[in-house]
Amino acid sequence: MPSARWMARLTVPMMVGAALVTNAAIATADATDDAFIAQMRALGFTWPEGDDANIIWGAHHICVDRMNGWPPDAIARDMHSVLGERGITFENVAAMVSLAESTYCPG
Numbered sequence: 001m002p003s004a005r006w007m008a009r010l011t012v013p014m015m016v017g018a019a020l021v022t023n024a025a026i027a028t029a030d031a032t033d034d035a036f037i038a039q040m041r042a043l044g045f046t047w048p049e050g051d052d053a054n055i056i057w058g059a060h061h062i063c064v065d066r067m068n069g070w071p072p073d074a075i076a077r078d079m080h081s082v083l084g085e086r087g088i089t090f091e092n093v094a095a096m097v098s099l100a101e102s103t104y105c106p107g
Helices: 004-027 031-042 052-067 072-086 090-104
Strands: none
Touching (some): 031 052, 031 090, 052 090
């Protein structure tokens, strides 16, 4: 039976490789990403030029929170605790969570 140390040496590079592949996929926009970004802008969100990938990453992170059992309102409250300081309303954050969920989260 392989030791835990051997398994860790094998698992860590695989996880890093998976993260790199995933991040590369997020960095290249597709029609879904373009539509999500357009809808976010229609909701009134703005961000610095070149930060689209970070916005898309945030949407995928919302899906991770949903898969971990967080209800949408809890995610919105958590996000609003940070974004509210920047003048973003709870309603807009809740709309962002809903948009991310409908766009990226598996049904």
